[in-house]
Amino acid sequence: MDRMMTTTKSCMIKPAWTPATIGLMVLGFVVFWPLxxxxxxxxxxxxxxxxxxxxxxDQWRGSPLKGAFDQMSNSTGYARTGNVAFDDYREAELKRLEEERAKLDEMRAEFDNFLRELRRARDQEEFDRFMANRGRNTGGAEPAPL
Structure with missing residues (x-):
């Protein structure tokens, strides 16, 4: 048991040209070619x-982008500047913008509903016109069922 704990990581299938890896590769091409x-x-x-x-x-640890991503990972998406007045102002503005966005999203939903009803009314009108023309073209007699 002690030997199990001290061994390094090992793969069940080694990256080499063995019958198992060749078989898995062929099976992968048969099932789904990216596999x-x-x-x-x-x-x-x-x-x-x-x-x-x-x-x-290692490259990511030394990257200047890592610091930028770390700063954006807090709850507001922005790091505190240390200036309390500015931070309070920014939070109030972000809240106001979020409320404005919610209003715009609500207006968008209302407009989408309006367009949906408009399309439904237009479709109903076109269907009624079709049915009226159909009745005139057949001379009032219903066509035989198919």
């Missing part, structure tokens, strides 16, 4: 994935 391509990529470059992941993680 086959993913398996092929794993066979070719699977031993490098851990290093590539580590390199990408």
């Amino acid at each position: 086959g391509l993913a398996m092929l990529a794993y066979i070719l470059w699977g031993d490098r994935f851990e290093g590539m992941f580590r390199d990408a993680k």
Whole structure:
């Protein structure tokens, strides 16, 4: 049991040209071709994935964008500036803008309902006109059922 705890991570399927990996690749192409391509990529470059992941993680840690994303992750999306008056003003303005957006969303929903009713009325009028013309064209007699 002690040996299990001290071993490093290992994959059940190694990234190499073995019968198992070839079979999985073929099965992947048969089932859904992107799975086959993913398996092929794993066979070719699977031993490098851990290093590539580590390199990408190191680059992200040193990136100037990381700080910007971290600042935007708080609840308001903006970091406090330290100036209480400005922060209070900004919060009040953001609240006002959110209320304005809610009003606009409500107006948009009302307008969508109006357009839906307008289309329904137009469709009903066109259907009534069709039925009236149909009755005139057949001489008042109903056509035989199909």
